[in-house]
Amino acid sequence: MQTQKKHKPRFSFEFFPPKTDVGVEKLQVVREKLSAVNPSFFSVTYGAGGSTRDRTFDTVMQVQKQSGICTAPHLSCVGDTRAELRELLNRYKAEGINRIVALRGDLPSGMGASMGELRYASDLVSFIREETGDHFHIEVAAYPEKHPQASSMTNDLQAFKAKVDAGANSAITQYFFNVDAYKFFVDSCEKMGLDLPIVVGIMPITNYENLLRFSSSCGAEIPRWIRMRMEGFQGDTKSIALLGEEIVTNLCEELLALGAPGIHFYTMNQAEPTLAIWNNLGLSQK
């Protein structure tokens, strides 16, 4: 964990682009509440295959203009052509956006097998560097518990290294509940000579059914003791949310004490669960 400790901790909040006018209004309220704690940046997800191309762009511009806080678009290459990616990069550059989260993406089911022209996130990072030089600070994804499609942890670490060698500046992890998985991942990166910040991605637990669904698709393990306790509440949403807040607060505390260089919150466009953890950690006072 030595290399991580030298990076100044940073804190960021992720949104998805709303689909409806009501969602847009709701996000404005959430964004206002979260702006008040002055995060390092916001980010906005991108539907692979370009399914949210305009909504992501509009949300990024709205959040950055209204908050005055740097806002990073996510961009995924699967299903998009080089020309489409180039056009988007140039639009963001022209608007003064200088941070981007570069991903391969997962095509939504039903979008067929159209793979686009770039296969892996490392190809996208290379493409962004070829097209725009050092303009963007590039974030990439990291998987302390292995990406579900990777044939082995070793191969996945090599894939992560390829993204860094292609020009990524920092990384955000998939969410996880096993501190050791993060520690071993970071130590393996150190052994490969990688010293970029590997910021922890944190998913506040609010709805247990949703957590089960997301976790099975993204490969995040929910430890047995958490499942047993959550299932013991038999759908009592208030108790689930309270225990979730305690578990995730403890997880963040442990990771920050270990030297994690910051937290990226998957807010799911809700302010309260993230702010509760933020306040429990006393982050505004630090």
Ligand code: FAD
């Ligand atoms: P890659 O790094 O390309 O890896 C994908 C798989 O390919 C891995 O199994 C890897 O081991 C393997 N691989 C990579 N390179 C090679 C190679 N050269 N040879 C063989 N195998 C290789 N998804 C979205 O659609 N939109 C979003 O906005 C979004 N935001 C995200 C934000 C964060 C912080 C994270 C952690 C994930 C996000 N995702 C998003 C999910 C992500 O797109 C998926 O996890 C996707 O399956 C992999 O994307 P990647 O960028 O990690 O891909």
